[in-house]
Amino acid sequence: MKIPFNRPGLHGRELEYIQDAIKRGKLAGDGHYTSLSNALIVDYTGAQSALLTHSATAALEMAAILLDLGPEDEVIMPSYTFVSTANAVVLRGATPVFVDIRRDTLNIDPEKIEAAVTSKTKAIFVVHYAGVICDMKAIQAIADRHDLIVVEDAAQALLSEQDGKKAGSFGAMAAFSFHETKNIISGEGGALSISDPRFIERAEIIREKGTNRKQFFRGAVDKYTWVDLGSSYLPSELTASFLFAQLEIAKDLTKNRLAAWDRYHTILATYEADGVIERPTVLPQGQTHNAHMYQILLSTPELRENFIAGMKAQGVITPFHYVPLHSAPAGKRFGRSEGDMSVTDDISARLVRLPMFAGVDAEQDEIIEITCSVLDTL
């Protein structure tokens, strides 16, 4: 393997901050670097509050607890997403209801949401695929009509914007991921950002094993005790110090990715013109993405297989995703789908991702040369 699909690495002061965290003599969660990271995430999302977690999965689980989801409840979400969006709901005994995506953004199709609303629907979990923000005006209007809460699975969307608002500031709360495959990383890592102040205090309790430990340290209560449901959702200071080093240069790392994204996009234009591939949709004025992913669509599933094999033969790894949740064994067992899923089924069979990571520009000439040579043979 010459070029992996992702190359997680050091880009700033990660090692210096880890050493400093150790020197500070506190390695558990909620120390110096967690506070610094929380503050930057508030800044980058426009949310009221942010809490580091050990993953976006954990943040989604916290959201499901905060919404008091239970066996009588349904949550509408796209089928074309990572399993954590649905697992968080299923862990509370609630039912994920899958709807189809739009062909242009690959995000949940607002026109399909309303048909999925029942008297049991409690929330809509939107997913900003590839860092492209969903059509939030339309989705919030539906949520308002039916008194539903919107949660953003913004795992891929840190620093994306729509109409001057940042990812993480649209829903009541949002989950972000700092997994090594995301734009800003700490190996494993995540955050829950909260925009609806009603949820802030309880989120702190849920994250701290259901105790009011945080209020105790603020001096708000004179002893701390078990007060609610909870688990251990906070990362250690070792993780937070690595993360903060990346967060403080997040805008530069995003710029680097965007330049690589634009380069892929320009060079692959002729292949789209010739009908060999489809490129990602360019966003309208007022919307930005964060170059989380550069994905292309081959014309048929067979051609995708040939493309991936051709790339691999020349040492470049190009994965695809997702197995649509409505057709996955656990999705069928725990969820249900509403309406036709033809776009999800079609896209998931033809999509493939080109290598994309901070610093990919150093290897991009080679990737592009190999990509073009493989596309020429299809």
Ligand SMILES: *Cc1c(COP(=O)(O)O)cnc(C)c1O
């Ligand atoms: C990566 C991802 C997750 C899970 O993130 P973790 O931090 O690995 O738990 C959830 N949802 C989406 C859409 C993702 O891309």
